[in-house]
Amino acid sequence: MQFQYPKAVGLNIFKKAQMLFLPAFFWCGTQVMAQAKVIVIESLHNAIALEVRADKRVGLIYFGTKLADRNEYQKISPARRQSEDYSGILNSAYTPAGSRNLVEPAIEVTQADGNNSLDLQYVSDQTQQLDRHVSLTSIVLKDPVYAFQVMLYYKVYADDDVVEQWSVIKHTEKKNVTLQKFASANLYFSSNSYWLKQYHGDWAREMQPQEAELTAGIKVLDSKLGTRADLYQPPSFMVSFDQAASEDEGKVLLGSLEWSGNFKIDLEVDPIKNLRLIAGINPYASAYSLKPNEEFKTPAFVYTYSEHGKGNASRNLQRWARDYKIVDGNGPRLTILNNWESTYFDFNEPKLAALLKDTKKLGTDVFLLDDGWFGNKYPRNDDRAGLGDWQENKAKLPNGIGYLVKEAQANSVKFGIWVEPEMVNPKSELYEKHPDWVIKQPNREEYYFRNQLVLDLSNPKVQGFVFGILDNLFTKNPKLGFVKWDCNSVIYNAYSTYEKNQSHLYIDYVKGLYSVLERLRAKYPKVPMMLCSGGGGRVDYGALKYFTEYWPSDNTDPLERIFIQWEYSYFFPAIASDNHVTDWSKAPIKFRTDVAMMGKLGFDLIVSKLNEKDLQFCQQAIQTYQGFSDVVWHGDQYRLLSPWKNDLASIQYLKTDKSKAIVFNYLVSNRYDAGSKLPIQLKGLDANKNYLVKEVNLYPGTRSAIQDDAVFTGDYLIKVGINPVVNAGRASVILEVDEVR
Structure with missing residues (x-):
């Protein structure tokens, strides 16, 4: 079969081009060249091969089990044939928009002169060995006309067969360039068929799976919620090849975007039946104006590939997360007694002192005081007031948090506390003093999610305030032993009085959040912290790298939790999953406790109301759990x-x-x-x-x-x-x- 490239492409030196057949896992979609440069990125079992063509465009030619002879990656392109790719760049390693591209781009820009085109050509590549198990390959691409470049990064955790991929975008044009789309990763697959397993849900219905074959066109997984971005759909998914993979058989890719805001995953079955996967920040309402010499770094897209089913792939991710991502992933965890479902907002100092004694009686390590401990002018007696006013409520806690920390010490347990520092109730002193710190449209009616609005973390002053909430708690109470960080609201009426460019808000909000968490972890690196978002509204590795654990769902019914925890476990290790025994269900206490043991055990019930046998069982169960928890936390x-x-x-x-x-x-x-x-x-x-x-x-x-x-x-x-x-x-x-x- 012959293929003629358009003369404008400047490839007339190729009078004939041999089209390429489907490889075991990737098609290169390029002309055959003698000894084209091939960039090989290998892990313990797998490999990615990228080919640099004579026209300096980089395409993905292989992704799958690595070859025994590294030199044989050179033979892949000449061995394959397939239908015509008119553009010649369907398999691009990072597909630009506006030039010869005919499909969904990974990057789209408006140049300083208003031109919407971009072409990316190879400049250089290098691989660094960061340590014995981790390498970093970088590939530099640039536009031959504009002073614009993209650096692609592939961080390989060899023993775990895990890759983190991201891009860094910069330019040296005289004026700002507007980024319209800016993906983290652009992958390319070939197979007879593709099967997507995705997740959907809502509050108390997290991680509901759906699996179906992908058909021609684009399937989009995305979020536009701003915060609590995973409420309807998480940035984690699976793609199986040839057929839906089972637990122990089949070819499968597990992927997740490390970003706590709006995300977008494009899965496009292209005109020649290959699959293009583009993952990154959602560009929705987020055109980003990039100054000359400023770098825009995208969040990492983490993925692992296995030819031995979903179970093997998930163990890869779990090991990687314990070793490299979550805080103290190979260390121990604390068992918690939380007061939320036993008291809700209705508590005082004597009641909490009794619960502290129950913490020791039960045998748990930490008493966690949940929502309702703050606010004076507008007391936090329900969810309609006080959020943002982080002083102890004098009526409930006349002696402050310090008294409770000392009481915990007297009972040989630790004291933990709940905060929701990103949010504010309109009925609060903070809202009265700083309405300019709140995300809201100036000329529109306020619309609330759980009676609250979101603070503008793109603003450095707000970042300082949020950091100060935690810093003040730790400064006044150095023995504070645990923090539960909640996030219950989404962003309505997005507008920032701080941002000069409103389309930066969604991105700068998340960057601001990470900046606060970076400061917090730099000063308090060891304190255990739970990532909560009204349940599982924020479960991603972008945020989890600052936390020891996450709260999968407010739904603590043990039967429901079996299903929810089952699906989360494909992407996150058991040590990070907070599972509490509560009174949500009428199931026997043994059933509730056994389910909670399948992760990080905790309790959220009224200990004093347990009958003698139930109390005895719980006390024994904690001791039993301590005997085998290491296997659950750190095992396969x-x-x-x-x-x-x-x-x-x-x-x-x-x-x-x-x-x-x-x-x-x-x-x-x-x-x-x-x-x-x-x-x-x-x-x-x-x-x-x-x-x-x-x-x-x-x-x-x-x-x-x-x-x-x-x-x-x-x-x-x-x-x-x-x-x-x-x-x-x-x-x-x-x-x-x-x-x-």
């Missing part, structure tokens, strides 16, 4: 039975040396005779080791249906399995599997 997770397809859910955590496993089993169906009919096959064990299997966390007065001295080979447990005997009378069963030495 294997999903054994999906709650979406079975009467029960089964999830296993395995210590990295394969010496210990914890298996959680939950009944999720109330149909007649529902339960575990067959043994459940375990995963990841050493087939040559012997293992003792026993049931743990039994309710007082009950006996296990599992033989407590049963020893099996790893081979047996992998191939045959163990029946946990889950049924209506045993709705939750935790098995401990220990190597017999």
Whole structure:
């Protein structure tokens, strides 16, 4: 097949071009050239190959399992043929708009002279070895006409098969250039079919999955909420190739944008049936005016690829997050007793002092005082007033937070506190004094989300105020042991009195938030902090790098949480997931506690109202949990039975040396005779080791249906399995599997 490039392209030296066939995973979409420069980026198992053509344009030619011989990436382009790509840049490593591009761009600009075109050509590349396991490849591209360049970065965490990809955009034109779109990553795939698993939801309905085949055209995942950006849809997703991947089989990419504001993921099946994936900040209402020599750095898009199913891919991300992203990912965690669902806004000093004693009685590490502790002129007795006025409420706390911190110390526990520093109630002293600090249109009626508005974090003065809220708490109370950072509102009527260019607001807000968190972590690097946003409205690695954990959902019904936590676990490790035992559900206390143990255990109930056996069980459960929590927090997770397809859910955590496993089993169906009919096959064990299997966390007065001295080979447990005997009378069963030495 022959293909003639347009003369204007300046490629007449190529009289004939051999079109390229689909590679195992990528098509290069370029002309064949003798010994074209190929940039190879490899991890432990995978590789990305980019080809620099004679016209200096860079295209993705391979993404998949790495080749044994690095020199053979040169052979990929000549070996492939496919239908015509009229533009010649469908597989561009970073697709510009306005020149020869015919599809969705990764970058779109308005030049200083008003021209809307951009062309990006190769200048140079280099790879740095940052440490034994991490490398950074950078590729410099520039426009041959305008003084405009883009630097592409690929940070590879080799052992985890994880890549973080971002871009840095700058120019040296005489006047400002306007960025209309500015993606973090532009990937290109070829396959027979593509299957997208995405998520949707709302408050108390987080992480509802949908999976479907992608068809011709563009599928867009996005948010325009400004803050609490994940409320309807998170920036995390999966793409399977050839067919929908299963837990242990199939080719799959897991990806997530590290950004806490508006995001946009474009998935375009192009005219020749390849898939273009473009991920980055949502350019909606966010045209960004870039000054000469100013750099615009996009947030990282993190992804991992596996040819062994979704489970292997998720373990890659979980390991990476523990090692490199979340605060103290390989350290311990504290168990919390929170007062929110036991008191809501109705508390005082004596009531809290009693709850502090209950914290010690229960055996938890931290008492967390939630919303309602502040405001005097406008007391925070409900969610309609006081937010923004961060002085202790004198009626509720006459002796202040300091008294409670000392009481916690006297009871041998830590004291933690809730804040929502980004928001303000119109009924507050802060709003009265600084209406110019509030995001709102000057000539429009105010519209509230949970009776509140958002403070303008693009303003450095507001950033200083928000930092001061936390700094003052720590300065006055150096023994403060935990912070829950909430964010309940979205941005309506977006307008900033500080911003000269209103289209900068959505982006500068998030940058301002990160600036505050950077300052906070620089001064208080070790304090455990929970990332909360009315539930899971802000669960992304852009924010999580400042936190030890996140709150998946305000929905603490254990049955609902099984499904919610199941889906979150594909992208985030168990150590980061705060799971509390509450009175939301009428399920037995054992079921509620067992589900909460599948992550970071906590409690949010009235300890004094527990009956004797329930209290005894909770106290024993905390001790039991302390015995195996290290495996849950730092081990490898294997999903054994999906709650979406079975009467029960089964999830296993395995210590990295394969010496210990914890298996959680939950009944999720109330149909007649529902339960575990067959043994459940375990995963990841050493087939040559012997293992003792026993049931743990039994309710007082009950006996296990599992033989407590049963020893099996790893081979047996992998191939045959163990029946946990889950049924209506045993709705939750935790098995401990220990190597017999």
